Amino acid sequence: MSDDALLRRLAAADRFLNRFGRHGIVGLSLVGALLVGALDYLTGYEISMSLFYLGPVALATWYGGRRAGIGIALISCFFWYGTQLATGNPYSNSVIPVWNALIRFGFFFITSSLLTALRDGLVRQQQLARTDALTGLYGRRAFEERLEHQLAMAQRRKTPLTLAYVDLDNFKLVNDTLGHAEGDRVLRTTGQVLKKTLRKTDTAARLGGDEFALLLPESDGHGAKRVVENLVDELREAFSANGRAVTCSIGVVSFLEPARSAAEVLAAADALMYEVKRRGRAAIAFRVVGGAFAEADREGGAAKNGA
Template structure:
């Protein structure tokens, strides 16, 4: 882990009071250093640290406040250290120039942070459906599985495939296919709990993570969701359906990859034995994995 990442984690958890207090402490510390070193030695570059802290974590208003305090500290330290007297207009001019420099630097950092967060969000979220992309979904699944193991909670994973999506795309065009995918993403987002996660794994394949959800709860939620999706398809005259494989894990130490493979395989069983239905499976222990899963993966140690 880089030094920047190591520092960012605790700083990102600080509230407004915490960040501003840290920035103010930085201004005070640099002001003392500025006074001790005298006006002949420049420490102006160090004032950028509290300005950058305020800009990155708390935005433009915090930037202006800290920048103004930095300029005040700079002026007071130089004067107290015995700076040669100069016309008041020059002192004011220098202070204003410093303030403008600090504010511009802070505004640029705030814009960079906004762009960085937007790009990071785009890397995690599918642009069409608003759901998690495969990589972000796998990361979320890894975290949720670890929490389920720690607290001995059940967790359910559902794999959803749209039946006959290619036929719809070919007959009614890609724009209509995109509208269908968007509708699925919107339905999943509105139907799930805040603790759940939904992802588009590629094409017309979707997956759900349902933490703290046992077999009974999963059956109710998935059947209700499947009915809602069917209503959406019917109201838009889309001749499609969904094949869904649902796996509830209890007391297992299954890898995320193995869990995904299990749900995917169950979904394909549904497709082979009749599309448009849902299959449920409960895995109670590691030795209850399907044979083809146990052959490819081992339990976490």
């Protein structure tokens, strides 16, 4: 089996297990520990099944958290201890099975703790890979995944979808004249305003450099116009408070009928934004694609902004 095929199967298994939720996973782990305990009893004390208890412990830890893993570890040790008593293993001292159970619990505890640390590290790496470190917004890859998801939802529900491209005008000049530290402050301010202004269902991302993207599900041309114009007002106020007269060029494309692909949506908004820049910057252009108003709004409208 190739590495790609193995990764796909692991990803499919991960998606399947995540459907159970935390409580469901704990239940599965408990059943697994019980089955191992039954097998432990049937094979007798001469064959050790201790290693197999790690399966339920690992499952509970990975999907349920450290406390769930330790709980299943403790239960597994009770199961093991019970099977030793039930099979009549002739220990020379009654303390020995208790000691062995404690040793197994220590082993399970360490395993659960290591898996928790590994899981937390992977989650942090995924967050860093998906998030722009400077602004705290989504990065390009995560945004494209969100766009694919929202586009599929729009196609299924027959709802509109709007994408806006935002480009800060003359940002290179800010870096060249005021320094990169000031440029970073401008980007952070932009990210803060986007997070504060947009709805919880909306998505904002920094695609790279001074380019940002906004994904507005279930927003037609009129709804998108209100959101973007409000955003520009907030940006103007934030930049003015910091003594910076920064403007932006924005292309807003609303698809009243679902687009065929994410690439089509991105290309349409990107092209409209660059059209604004060619016309002189510091403006917003709106375009509606599909639906009864497509012909009237095809060329959109441009509104000046002084953000």
